Amino acid sequence: MKKGKASNLIFFIVYMAAIMFISAKSQQTFYIIGAVMGCLLFFSVFVRGNFYFKPYFTSRYNIFTSKVKHQKEFDLPKDILVDKMAEVLSEAGFKVRHADKVSGDLFATSKATMSSWGENIYIKLHEENGTTKVDFCSVCIFGIISWGKNERNYEHMMETFENSLII
Amino acid sequence: MEMAIIVNLDVMMAKRKMSLTELSERVGVSNVNLSILKQSKGKAIRFSTLEAICKVLDCQPGDILEYKCDDR
Numbered sequence: 001m002k003k004g005k006a007s008n009l010i011f012f013i014v015y016m017a018a019i020m021f022i023s024a025k026s027q028q029t030f031y032i033i034g035a036v037m038g039c040l041l042f043f044s045v046f047v048r049g050n051f052y053f054k055p056y057f058t059s060r061y062n063i064f065t066s067k068v069k070h071q072k073e074f075d076l077p078k079d080i081l082v083d084k085m086a087e088v089l090s091e092a093g094f095k096v097r098h099a100d101k102v103s104g105d106l107f108a109t110s111k112a113t114m115s116s117w118g119e120n121i122y123i124k125l126h127e128e129n130g131t132t133k134v135d136f137c138s139v140c141i142f143g144i145i146s147w148g149k150n151e152r153n154y155e156h157m158m159e160t161f162e163n164s165l166i167i
Numbered sequence: 168m169e170m171a172i173i174v175n176l177d178v179m180m181a182k183r184k185m186s187l188t189e190l191s192e193r194v195g196v197s198n199v200n201l202s203i204l205k206q207s208k209g210k211a212i213r214f215s216t217l218e219a220i221c222k223v224l225d226c227q228p229g230d231i232l233e234y235k236c237d238d239r
Contacts, residue, residue, distance in 0.1 A: 080203065084199050
């Protein structure tokens, strides 16, 4: 079992044990906790991993999710850069959920860790004056403060991209 | 900054009548990386990659790499 999956499994087991211990004391508590967990599960499965909800996560009026945006220019055609970015996101440890060459949209997610619920990465590519401009946005799915995680995601991605240019 | 090293991979591929997909499969480098290399946009090329390309295309490194001095 991979290290990341084992730590996630241990975290989940400890969390479930705590929930069951707390909820055993009262039926009402059990229902409340069940409802909260159901909402979180629904959010994780149907909302977080769906590219359709990009406007919600990246909106500047959404103050409940911390986000970081960067723009960079590359001297590569857009269609090649879309494939390259998808490759780089996978190599950097993100899960690519959506990649569209026509619109130039990419969407990836990061894993939940002990310090973070995970982040959504949105990348938009558009050609301008012979070069391709890349708009990068890393947004925490929960949390007003990201503790630098969003910035680290961007730096890690760029570092992986630079390293991947050694063919 | 324009790179002074030009990669003439497309010329050799045309001479050997090989497509990018076929070259990618035989060399073991992805299509997108070979496209980047072809356009001379890569930062560097590993000797192992250069060796594999020369082996598949039956050529010398000088057939693929060219230095263009830009005196201004």
